[in-house]
Amino acid sequence: METAHAHATDHHAHVHGHEEHHHEETFLTKYVFSQDHKMISKQFLITGIFWGIVGGLLSVLFRLQLGWPNETFPFLETFLGKWAEGGKISQEFYYALVTMHGTILVFFVLTGGLSGTFANLLIPYQVGSRDMASPFMNMLSYWFFLGASVVMFFSFFIQTGPASGGWTAYPPINGLRDTAINLGSGLGFDLWILGMTLFIVSALLGGLNYIATVLNMRTKGMNMFRLPLTIWALMFTAVIGVLSFPALLAGCVLLEFDRLLDTSFYLNNIVINGNLLGYKGGSPVLFQHLFWFLGHPEVYIIILPAMGLVSEVLATQSRKPIFGYKAMIFSILAILVLSFIVWAHHMFVTGLNPNLGAIFTLFTLLIAIPSAIKVFNWIGTVWKGKVRLSTPALFAIGFVSMFITGGLTGIILGNSAIDIQLHDTMFVVAHFHIVMGVSAFFGMFAGVYHWFPRLYGKYMNETLGQIHFYITLVGAYAIFFPMHFMTGLPRRYYSYANFETFNNFNFLAEFISIAAIIVFFGQLLFVINFFYSIFKGRKVEAETTVDGYGYANPWGTTTMEWTAPIDRLHGNWPGDIPSVHRWPYDYSVNGREFIPQTEPLKPGEVPHE
């Protein structure tokens, strides 16, 4: 702790000197090649919003096909050309849409956009540090992310279209570089691999930085059990990412070897139209192991930051300490450990050894226990609080509701015997969209509405925010709740018309499509609100002014982010970094509404821990 303090002081002196001598920043260093964690956070967020719109739009397009399989939409041909001849989305493009929808939302929005935004914004502010451990690596992290984004986006505009063999990238369909087998498995999939490689580099650069910052750059007095839950969640997320993303990278590199150099890591005895190809001895299942070794921890990479944000927002907006602070930390830790030993529950029916299936059932269902603890603690936090039902609080409550609904169906899917029937059906689609897609979005929205004043010094509009909340809450349930009843319907079907068994749900598919389109347009309210508020939003008024810097604490929060001035300074605090004296959840205690972490204990006061 002594060392950390000395370091912080030293760093502070340096930054102070720095500011006095080179205060001038060019447009390029301030907005583009910025090494400031707050600017990088904004860059991640805005890139994430861009991808959110693209990913959502793709889902609207394939919902048009699923909802109205017999109709044509001439305007689609105007926009999409050969991909929608006669106004009907082609089979090839349909599969490209679902593939890229998954890739974009899982990686570019809910990993890059979510962790990238909030780890960058909150870690330095809430641990009391002037910036990340390595601001330069942090900048590189964003630029690799942008590079990955450019490559992925570019793949939409090539002759054979983007990857279309599923976001899971399974070989052999993606392992054979043959557009006759699958149109998107040509150049489109090469670009997918290149894009993902850049993305993984970005995630690793960012993740290492987040861990280093939390462990080494805490301000004086900020011991680990005084960290807000946001920081615990973001740090554990980074740990999961650093340990699991390399497995995907290795998997993808071997896959590209199979494609370009005719190796046989994943291919064996492939017969195309009666012609035996020369691949020998590989196993497609090996790739699935490598993919899901990241793929499953990935869902926790998505949901843990959302859990952290929601814990913080719920405590602050309920004016009440988070219930069971340490239970919350240990349950995230349990989730972290278990998340690495459940991956094969995605592979129950791949011909896996049945004994393995049984073990993975055990670990998978165990994960329900820490998840249940977290849910009960969130509900306990709201109980007897004084809840300010502002937009961030509403989204946090929506998150808990969604997480319960989606989490519970996981208990069904995690049980291998039941999963035989449900695997790769619409039930799975409903489950994971609610538990990690919609939930993570709710957590992200709670975070954006709550910390927008910290990012931009302005508020987002409450009225628009609340309309956005109700459209999203009702709409998301309308889309995904009834989808559970399509239990026997295989997912990734262009049409169910060939099947007597599956053809009964057309009315439901239409209902879901209408809801999905409304929800998509509802999200544009958020986009409008976001950009409008950046320029025209209500300003955060200074409550106190010290040395010419205005200070405010808009939500009355105990954590450190609002001990810095409203203006976002490079280095965050104009003077010394405040030191920390207490845990982060002193709400409604000792006759006070809240006591900031930086306030020293009164004589005789016993600290919480």
Add this chain to the structure above:
Amino acid sequence: MIAFLTFATVVLLFAVLVLIARAGELTADLKNGKVDYTSQSKWNGYFLLAFLIIMFVGSAMSFKILMPVMVPKAASEHGVQTDFLFNITMIIIGIVFVFTQIALFWFAYRYNESHGHESYFYPHNNTLEVVWTVIPAIVLTVLIAMGMYEWMHIFNPDARDKNMMVIEATGKQFNWMLRYPGKDGKFGERIIDKEHVSPTNELGINWEDAKSHDDFMSDKLYLVKNKPVLMKLGAQDVLHSFFLPHFRVKMDFVPGLPTEFYFQPTMTTVEMQEYLSHEPWWQTINPETGQPRWQTFKYELACAELCGKSHWGMQRDVIVVEQKEYDEWLAKQTPMYAPAVADIAPADTSAKKEEPKKTAMLEKGK
């Protein structure tokens, strides 16, 4: 024109919403820049309660409207067991769903700041934590035990009936090849090398193996009621998955890695139709066929692993019959040996010079 009008309406709607929202902000400015959260909390409290009710009504309606439309009851022995497990789990999570959602939304309503009360500093309670750790742990242990028992039962090779049927299914883009072992009950050997695999002998069947001489291909999957069947599964080109929704059977086809699934059908197609003819929803007329739905009911085979652009089209009929009917059907099948070797010189063991018309035979039903 309609597209333009819709677009214009949406834009106008957005504009109106933004103006209303802006008005709210200007009002706040008049009140010293503070948003009136007390009144907002009051209204949002009511809205959340209303949502809770809407959610429960919507869930109930989903059950009422959609349950009858779902894939009907399991027609296989293990399927009945896994459905039972599904229903038990569904009841447990249903109860948890109702109570936690009520608690969440009720507390959000009851303890929002418009009630003018003070917040209660209550940071932890270890007894409560232990209670809500142990109870889920016990329930999950039971579910895990039941699930593992059933799972190991389904995949236990020692528990298989010696008199089971064996059928081979091979998936390829975008079709199924269903091979029956014929009267001798044994499959001819398959050799996967360049000698044997050819466009006319995609499976690489070794025609020199006498066991192959009565093997035949079928365009429909015929099964016998109460007779266990072992499906031997394999893929030619990419991953596919063998999915029989009515029998709760699913197993991937993996190129170069044989898989299998053992199960026992318990209802013939006719019996299932008879059963469904008593169900109100299945009595309704299907507008496409003009007949009651139960009459056109059939078991089906589907692909459940993304395999390319026509993944969604890989359909085959599955027919479950009594043993007698099956024997009659079996007697009518023509082995693929005779036509396959007809054009090969007797000395020529390789099958690569066959004529394309055999392909048509192998792919009948497409």
